Amino acid sequence: MAVIIFDLDGTLIDTGSIAVEAYRLVLSEFAYKPDEFPSEEQMLKTFGLPDTEIWDTLMPRHTPEEQMIGFERAGQRIDDEIRKQDILLPHAREVVQELHARGYTLTTASNCGKSYLDAVMSSQGIGHLFDRPLCLESVQGTRKSDILRALISRYGGGEALFMVGDRYTDRDAAAEVNIPFIGCDFGFGDVSELTGAIHLTKDLPGLLDYFA
Template identity: 25%
Template sequence: MDSIIFDLDGTLWDPRETVLTSWNRAIDEHPKVNKKLTLDDLKQTMGKQMHEISQIFFPELSEEDQKSVMDYLTEIEIPYVAENGGELYPGLEDTLIYLSGKYRLFIVSNCQEGYIEAFYQYHKLDRFFDDFENPGRTGLSKGENIKLVIERNGLENPVYVGDTQGDRDAARKAGVPFVYAKYGFGDVGDYEYEIENLADLKRHF
């Protein structure tokens, strides 16, 4: 193994409180929407792309209006996350210090452009990661973005760490072993490794 590619939400941190606050503020200001989102709403959409989330949250709107709402939510969310951060999972920085001494580290998330940068900006963890990718920048699926990072960085034997079935499916599509983060947001039944917490990565790798 020469590298580890991480999912972000539900794997490295829990951003739901911050994201929920920013999204509800944006919804309050948007003329097309009249509802409040909850933490449970966010949990059921973690790992999905933005167009999928808009279909779940705003099925009553046209596709054009769904995009308009999600664009506005993102406009409010990114600077708010950059200013307020999220809840890092226990042992994250110590684990990254250990792993980065042995492997190259990356992030591939199903987020919008600017979100990973906001995570970096608040928590100052970008020094541990060589590269990142997301569909907001490429328009590709998570599996395709994993492949892109592998090809772009000349990786020969990576693993992907994530917490949802979508992460598992993406790893399979990219042809890489999957490490299931059981503490995250999803339930996955098929994986090569499982971890109860981030520190378990030091034990496995």
């Protein structure tokens, strides 16, 4: 059976409101005034990007070291809130349960850190369905393609691998390592970011039709 590699934010989960609130609190701590904050839309557009790019966007007048402090402060707030809330997108739990029951191997490739990934997997009732999920920090990488290379190394050439995600970072990473990409046209990106996908789905249950 195939290995289905899921992105997290905008594909299986939505931490948008949690993250926006955490970002605003941290920016306030660094003396940004509300009229200097990026808009909510700009903040949400950073989802799916590596953390260094997110914080360079949020705190452009600060050093990388200060941006890292901001990242750590916001990350702790976000992780704490994830453990208190249901952040799964509609039908996410049922879809991954059914794919797992059908015999597919499920794992992740997310541009998040390990604490974020652990918070999601341990609090949302889906962690037991995923085989050793990975994030950028897990592989000490700089781009999502580094995660995909680690997964190709893990599963070898005997299984078909599919990348499922909502952003151009998912599409580009899949293209870089030559695995098929399935685009989720319901996440934080827009349909223009999903060109080249072998399949587009408007919702998560659509994956059950593709992986019948």
